[in-house]
Amino acid sequence: MGKKQVLVVDDDHEIFALIREKLGNDYEFYHVMSCSEVIPFLKKKKMDLIVLDNHLPDGMGTHLGRDIKSSADLSKIPIIMLTKNAQTSNKVLAFENGVSDYLTKPFDTMELMMRIKTIFRDISTYSGVETKISLEDLVIDMDRFQVSFKGEEGNVETIELTMKEIKLLWLLVKNMDNVLTREDILNQIWENDFNITYRTIDQHISKLRKKIKKSIYHIKTVHGIGYCFTLNQKRFGLVG
Secondary structure, eight states, X not given: OOOXXXXXXXXXXXXXXXXXXXXXXXXXXXXXOSHHHHHHHHHHSOOSEEEEESEETTEEHHHHHHHHHTOTTTTTSOEEEEESOXXXXXXXXXXXXXXXXXXXXXXXXXXXXXXXXXXXXXXXXXXXXXXXXXXXXXXXXXXXTEEEEXXXXXXXXXXXXXXXHHXXXXXXXXXXXXXXXXXXXXXXXXXXXXXXXXXXXXXXXXXXXXXXXXXXXXXXXXXXXXXXEEEOGGGGTOOO
């Protein structure tokens, strides 16, 4: 099997040279320097991962990440965001626009290596094991990293989720009717990222709720403890 293909999007030649020098034995790296080059490049050459600077000469990486995740052909490519801005609000914005991970400049190349390995491990985790869960109106397919909603009339529509959201939904559904604490979620979804806060988890839960709001299932808040994926009893008049 050949090396994984990684596209580095950064207008700093030194950053790219450093990444390629330190990690080039493990991955095949490619380089572009602007937002406008990225999508045409991705349509010509298949990439397994994108390392994306948030501040580029012709635009913001968060906006480019959103455009990539909006493309049916490109939406499954994981993105690691590089930025000098360590504020939580900027991290949340990046995750909301489909970023899989977030690394603050200046960074250690070994930390970048760890995060790349974690993403590829997450993808390979679902190879050779149970990879699909079918509920009454939701189907979660981890081979394709896709979630589908089945309507009452039999129509099926794809729900656009980021990789983190799909992993979070998978974890919740696998533990249906059981309460997961924020610590449980943090350890299983963001296990190596010590910068992630409970607020980040809450933001992901809030966005995921909106995306599956048509389902007969929902994510219930268990105040002071965490979250539980369960049947939405209010929709059936079972609770007041």
